[in-house]
Amino acid sequence: MLEKEKEALAKRIAGEITLSSDPGKTMRKWREIFGISQTELAEYLGVSSSVISDYEGGRRKSPGASTIRKFVEALLEIDERRGGNVIKAFSKTLGSEFPTSAILDIREFALPVTVRDIVNAVKGEVAANIDLLDRPIYGYTVVDSIQAILEMSSEEFLKLYGWTTERALVFTKVTTGRSPMIAIRVQGLKPAVVVLHGVKKLDELAVKIAEKERVPLVVSKVETESELIMNLRKLVEKREKEL
The missing domain is CATH 3.40.1390.20 (HprK N-terminal domain-like)
Structure with missing residues (x-):
């Protein structure tokens, strides 16, 4: 579902985390945007909640490309299981910054x-x-x-x-x-x-x-x-x- 939108959203999230001066805060931002708890994300990734907490709190070194990829994939997959509301919302914003004069x-x-x-x-x-x-x-x-x-x-x-x-x-x-x-x-x-x-x-x-x-x-x-x-x-x- 919405494969192009998923890919575009994945690139945005990964790029923002990679370029951020505080990757952990950016990871937390996107997790909260998707409405996913640390526990749920940890279970999906097969790690303990403390690992997610340590990344977000800056207590672990900046995540590598592999970790970021798994993190982004987890957000998107969990959202799809719930009906894809975040991905759908993103798909409606493609195009101009002001998609309607309203x-x-x-x-x-x-x-x-x-x-x-x-x-x-x-x-x-x-x-x-x-x-x-x-x-x-x-x-x-x-x-x-x-x-x-x-x-x-x-x-x-x-x-x-x-x-x-x-x-x-x-x-x-x-x-x-x-x-x-x-x-x-x-x-x-x-x-x-x-x-x-x-x-x-x-x-x-x-x-x-x-x-x-x-x-x-x-x-x-x-x-x-x-x-x-x-x-x-x-x-x-x-x-x-x-x-």
Whole structure:
């Protein structure tokens, strides 16, 4: 299934680990993107969990080409066994950086941030699942909600997830927040956090869906879209400087 996409994704992961100044952190990043525990990965590779932990913690020397290849193959094989959701999400992002005009900005983090970092960046108020603010995030997508409704099919909606669902979906031009949350519930793929910008009165159903799906829901108090995007980009730049 999706052999070309698998190959392209494998090359990206392997290349990123090889070129990273901290291969262990990059390995951990990709393991978490795939939602695979250290125990599950270790069992697949036939090693102890401490081996995975030592690599990720930098307590073992940088992995060689053979180890990286086995690591990447394991991620892809485990994902395929689960239905290939990460590989499928990747396949939807091939092509231009902005595959639809509804996407105002999309970025990936070299190192994860938390929901709390996103909340601070967008001057947000948490409307649901405040207990999940420490959840890691590996990217964000800023979406013009009106354009998304007008032009995006259900399949194109998947393009919002970029490289991973472990990201913030930020919807602008929102009135109540009901439509974005219904779309997320219908699609089945859940982001790590949803941010709503422009809300006049938050819909109770939007909050209930967020609670049911265990997706933190945040209302941004930033005044303009440009300021919103600028603040998120600053967060990316900050993480890149920490590499």
